[in-house]
Amino acid sequence: MPEDAQLAVDLLARTDHGRVATTLRALPFLAFASHIVQDGRLLLRMPRSHGYHHACVGSVVAYGADNLGSAGPGEGLWSAQVVGACETYEPTADQVERFGAAPETVDGESYEPVYLCVEPRLGTVHSTDGGLERRFGRTL
Numbered sequence: 001m002p003e004d005a006q007l008a009v010d011l012l013a014r015t016d017h018g019r020v021a022t023t024l025r026a027l028p029f030l031a032f033a034s035h036i037v038q039d040g041r042l043l044l045r046m047p048r049s050h051g052y053h054h055a056c057v058g059s060v061v062a063y064g065a066d067n068l069g070s071a072g073p074g075e076g077l078w079s080a081q082v083v084g085a086c087e088t089y090e091p092t093a094d095q096v097e098r099f100g101a102a103p104e105t106v107d108g109e110s111y112e113p114v115y116l117c118v119e120p121r122l123g124t125v126h127s128t129d130g131g132l133e134r135r136f137g138r139t140l
Helices: 003-012 093-099 131-136
Strands: 017-024 027-038 041-047 060-066 078-088 113-127
Touching: 003 027, 003 060, 003 078, 003 113, 027 060, 027 093, 041 078, 041 093
Parallel strands: none
Antiparallel strands: 017 027, 017 060, 027 041, 041 113, 060 078, 078 113
8 A cells, every 4th residue: 555545544543433425416515424444445334225336336435533513722623535446345353343332313314334345546634833743643
């Protein structure tokens, strides 16, 4: 895996949720997902009820997370993104446990999870004011 992609995956491993970007009927599309990192791959959990996973499966997607909403006073900002092929995935019981508790509902509908796997091929990381160095002991 390229060094930039590895750094992005390392940062994503320190977060729980992010956004997957793909296209839906030729238009750009973003959806939230929870994630874990396993053997350099991102495993995603999304709600099945909206069917957004259908736009991801078999496609190249971008997935990213950041601290834009959680940075404390004086803390630098960072964002990390990976791009890779996305496929359905059947997680192990241990992996399901690592995701933590799922919500009961999403948009008023019962939550039924669907799991996806993203194999990172490209990655980007951006940081302001030394956000990576202070928070994670890493530099760009």
